[in-house]
Amino acid sequence: MGLTVAVQMDPIEDVKTGGDSTFALMIAAQARGHTLYHYLATDLSFEAGRVRTRARPLTVTREPGAHFTWTGETRTIDLGYDTDVVLMRQDPPFDMAYITATHLLERVTAETLVVNDPAEVRNAPEKLFVLGYPDLMPPTLVTRRLDDAADFRARHGDVVIKPLYGNAGSAVFHIGAGDANMPALVELFSQVWPEPFMVQKFLPDVSAGDKRIVLVDGVPTGAINRLPKAGEIRSNLAAGGSAQATGLTAREEEICAAIGPELKRRGLVFVGIDVIAGYLTEINVTSPTGIVAIDRFNGTDTPALIWDAIEGRHAAR
Secondary structure, rough: OOOEEEEEEEOOOOOOOOOOOOHHHHHHHOOOOEEEEOOOHEEEEEEEEEEEEEEEEEEEEOOOOOOEEOOOOOOOEEEEOOOOOOEEEEOOOOOHHHHHHHHHHHHOOOOOEOOOHHHHHHOHHHHHHHHHHHHHHOEEEEOOOHHHHHHHHHHHOOOEEEEEOOOOOOOOOOEEOOOOOHHHHHHHHHHHHOOEEEEEEEEHHHHHHHEEEEEEOOOOEEEEEEEOOOOOOOOOHHHHHEEEEOOOHHHHHHHHHHHHHHHOOOOOOOEEEEEEEEEEEEEOOOOOOOOOHHHHHHHHOOHHHHHHHHHHHHHHH
């Protein structure tokens, strides 16, 4: 029996169908006979104990330039009564708007399966969730203080400074051991963002790649190695990095085994972790990506594995 699936995402018109993970999940859902609705996080509303949204039914296809067709008019649906599954897939930034959406979706979880679990997404932002695994991470500092950052660099040499709630490699800076720009950069971060920032020991082996590993219900299902372009340290595909096929090392399997059970327990069905030179640097739970490239290299079908997990969780409710 097909499910009714509401997809909370960015505008469908802007999707790059060749590599978008959300679109791949929609294609797979449709192939299984599930009915799709599209809506934006800004369409959510709450009244008298019910969470509703303005949504529109659609079908999707891989045809470039004609990748979706509306199959009905926009209407108000009750996410508890009218849907079986909600995919929370809008891109970060992880800001108060994102947090508010998780609070609203949390109110429907008794009736509707939300993936990933909204309360756990709220409690597990990428660069904070990972702090629970210090033995798997490179040396890391979270602070707003210049003297703390300077002391950390004095002990560890070159560092990377990045915002806690950034995404796609934005505002990631490599600061060398003798770089005089650190005070100005810390000042800038403090002016732009109210929260602390993250400082990590620079890992020179990032030039050999930053591995994205996807876990489905806590089990690793595939990986790609992302290489930074010339003159860059950022390997994110959105920042110009390139992807290559890869497998998992024994250390990476150890990392997955350490965090996998907790991911499953939290209802974090689709997660992407980042590993550089055997160090865990991020646990991506808000809107992880990479499955299209993984499947292209490995001949796998990660969307099918994700839907197997979703359908299993739905049937067990």
